Amino acid sequence: LAKTTQPISMDSYEGQEVNITCSHNNIATNDYITWYQQFPSQGPRFIIQGYKTKVTNEVASLFIPADRKSSTLSLPRVSLSDTAVYYCLVGDNTNAGKSTFGDGTTLTVKP
């Protein structure tokens, strides 16, 4: 299973763009990269998923270089409500989908 490494914490200010990088050096060919957001006392919530290059949705972008050994979650113009823990998850696309969560990055957005 691909092990992931993320920064433990990051600070930002409202309105800034935030980039959180996840390292996954032993990612397998079939693995996808998925990011989740978790608020206190709630379960993680899906943000974005990608396999290679760039993916964008209404809340974030995901950049994946050609070697796929890392990925970067980009949150444009963060607000106080984006304060949360962000997890990078790397796993295969079989039905069982057994994947390993990293330790997560605690993002604190300040006014």
Add this chain to the structure above:
Amino acid sequence: DVKVTQSSRYLVKRTGEKVFLECVQDMDHENMFWYRQDPGLGLRLIYFSYDVKMKEKGDIPEGYSVSREKKERFSLILESASTNQTSMYLCASKGVGNSPLHFGNGTRLTVT
């Protein structure tokens, strides 16, 4: 929208009790998972199931068992609860292929 419901938000049990944590999903997902989350240790997979009556061990199955008699329901069982099983327990479900995990809001279990 996918809904994963965990039967209890908070539970307090005594050491040695048998504990059942229930999880129900409403999206006909094949795959269901139980994680525990502890400060400094992140989310760790206990068991998962890819079909009715099927189960596979995750990273930390010791002290736990599971049951999946119906597709929508996945139960986590602590045969004899111990204080080191005090934790937040999170259930998740997932469809086929690359679909993401959908989590419930967790059950905070305290074993005294």
